[in-house]
Amino acid sequence: MNPPATVRSGIDRMLDxxxxxxxxxxxxxxxxxxxxxxxxxxDIRPAAQRAREGEFPDALVIERNVLEWRLDPLSDARVPEATGPDVRWIVACSEGYTSSLAAASLLDVGLTRATDLEGGFQAWLRAGLQVKGGAPEGTP
Structure with a gap:
């Protein structure tokens, strides 16, 4: 049985x-x-998704499962760009859902200027901005 239409799912409330x-x-x-x-x-999208959709030209590729460790400036596993809590990180996924949750998690780590890309890679494409690669049209 489905919940009434007025009841929002737990993940929708979490995203809000x-x-x-x-x-x-x-x-x-x-x-x-x-x-x-x-x-x-x-760019937090998995490798297969990046290969299929294309890539941002100047993004750091850090998959979601290691994001906090790579961007926390106090982590032994940080990337060189993680120089402090005030770095402006813009997190992107395919459509802007996972990236919102990831960016909020970065705020919890203490990265005060973290945010995400509204609409993700798909919005980037629709805006006509530069991309690299991707599968040709009609390719699964």
Whole structure:
């Protein structure tokens, strides 16, 4: 039996709480921040999804399962770009759902300027911004 239409799922409520904490950015604003050196873009999509959809040209690729360890400036497993809590991280996934949860988790780690890309890679594509690779049209 399905719940009444007025009852929101637990994950929808969780997503709402995460997004309430973020200053999400659209593709054009994200591209401008990245080009100006004001932000770093992190692509958390799995390798197979990146191969199929294409890639952001200047993103750090850090899959979701290790994100917090790589971006926490106090972690032994951090990337060189994780220089402090005030780095502007823009997290991206395919459609902007997983990235919202991931960015909220980065706030919990103490990365105060973390956010995510509204609409994810798909919105980036729709905005006509540059991408690398991806499977040709009609390829599964």
């Amino acid at each position: 709480r995460a997004r309430a904490r973020l200053n999400r950015v659209g593709p054009d604003d994200a591209a401008a921040e990245i080009a100006a050196g004001e932000a770093l873009l992190v």
